[in-house]
Amino acid sequence: MLDTSSRPLSPRFEPPQLVTSPPIVRAIGLHKRYGRVQAVADVDVEAYPGEVLGIVGESGSGKSSVLRLLNLEEQADSGTYLLNTPVLEGQDLFALDRFRRREVQIMNIGVVYQNPHLGLRMRFTSSGNIAERLLLTGERTFATLREAARESLSISEFPLNRMDDPPRVLSGGMQQRVQLAKALALRPVLLLLDEPTTGLDVSVQALVLDTLKRLQRERHMTIILVSHDLGVIRTLADRVMVMRHGRVVEQGLTDQILEDPQDAYTQQLVHAKL
Template sequence: MGEKAVPIMTVNHLNKQFGPGCEQCSRPERRILEKNYCRVCDTVYSCQNITFDLFPGEVLGIVGESGSGKSTLMRCLYFDQEVTSGEAYLQPYKEGRKNMFAESTQQKKYIRNHLMGKVYQNPVLGLRMNFSSIGNIAEKMIAAGNRNVAAMESRGSELLERVHIPVSRMKEAPKNFSGGMQQRVQIAKALSNNPPILLLDEVTTGLDLSVQANVLDLIKHLQRELSISMLLVSHDLGVIRMLADRTMVMLDGRVVEQGLTDQILEDPQHAYTQQLVHSLL
């Protein structure tokens, strides 16, 4: 990656809070919180001033404990939740000149359907469990304006094959599949419109170790083959070590450290990162 690489995504000062805020917590410079929670008014500051770049073809890992704000960040980026404030720019969208959070609902749908794919930790959020697997892929393609049934069938079967779902089971509903297979169908669906950016939220949590390894291998393989940019959320440093070029460490809604993955694993600076790395050794 050259020095002059232009980020495919730039996020500036993203904030997401749940609750109104009060005297004690609403001014960032004098905010008094317990972790990311205000005891006076019960407001939770899930994401506080998150700023980062994602480069073309890069895997950026986001690591942190449960409640650190990683999944909230992903939900905001995919418009599953509204941000409280902040900006995000995508190079493939209006040449990176428009803050996507300030765009209309219609434009957000366009970004979500054409420029991003998301794989959820819980497949129920990413799939219709009673649709056929190929129907799930078609749904994402229809949302992006595709109306050609033959093209959708052929794209759907090509993607399912690529994620190792047997042809004989393409018409089967994901509710009959194992957790690992459901995640693979989600990955196929997320890739259906060739998005330049893929959001992966704890995709191996709750899977058996051997199944985890298969899913991670698949992600690694697809990333190399398609040179897609990925944001990869995990609480597992082993997953981050295997897949991420750079890593961002979150704690209590803030980014406490970011850098090259090797650097962060070999020479962690922040006390929390040190603790994480030591627990991996």
């Protein structure tokens, strides 16, 4: 536990006054335990329409666990999770049965993992990977599926002459673009990115970040981005949550977190990385 008595408390700001639209993502009181490890402890996540929220922290801080909960891959031990869309408004997604949960996930949430093996079938064609996503919605016409895959790959800036190559023969940067195309195929309200550029070399990383930035600007998507890389966070995120030992220790505007961190741990993290 951090000793909070010896330092000023994190600032508590007023509730929003000028922004009148409600958050599109509202997850309150998330808890998740794996065996004896409390991975996520009393975490609230709120993201507003069109906003990029970053989650930073070192390995084991619980940031990826939060993302898995938000992706409905795992059940929280406690907490509620609301997505404010016309269909889902007021519905706690954790309370849904698993079939409905899966359906909600497919129709509303896109995800890009650090490890493309988690998100893609490496031996299918790239276009097939995306078409598969559309098949889940009941679409069966070959021409429609192919056109949708093409469009999705194209906005992800994937070279279309390679759309029938399987991901396993593609470079890391290309694999991330296929994941992104798959994530965007059904126009999700929420895009989750788990270390999307970690492991790519720096120049490729910059290009993938640029694609994400463009898409975000053009589509006004709400994005929640997990990364330990403060450069990535600085490039993409509007606001940042800092996690440690499963808890949120500080949150704020990205530039404020990086330039005037209030919490002792955040100060350490920022100074270690810059």
